[in-house]
Amino acid sequence: MKSLIQPWTLWAFGAAAFAALTAILAKIGVANVQSDFATFIRTVVILAIVTGIVTAGGNWQPLSSITTKTWVFLTLSGCATGASWLCYFRALQVGDASRVAPVDKLSVVMVAVFGVAFLGEKLSLENWLGVALIAAGSILVAFR
Structure with a gap:
């Protein structure tokens, strides 16, 4: 197994x-x-x-430099995020x-499934076991 200390961790x-x-x-x-x-x-x-972070980092880009594909997928991602937050806050209430x-x-389980189905990502048997355990753990914690 690779070290847990990776750049993204x-x-x-x-x-x-x-x-x-x-x-x-x-x-x-x-x-x-x-x-x-x-x-x-x-x-x-x-x-x-985020406006402050982008400004402080000097990371503003001309809107014309963003491709149509990027606009479409970031817009869809924003819609999904908004829907997720609305559902999450209602559930918390x-x-x-x-x-x-x-x-x-x-969502971790769903990302794994969607990653395989739509992005062509590969998961090993060990990975799928982890996904199943996450699903089982979530259900066991949530439903008493």
């Missing part, structure tokens, strides 16, 4: 930690506000932060964070 672990914080902070945050409006507030905050988050993490 620190970022991936950071994403997992911030996703965990997202669930806890959002659960508290949606207590007294409609979930769709809470998603709007979150989106405005994210837009402001009506359910326990400790049960909602594991179901949300079934």
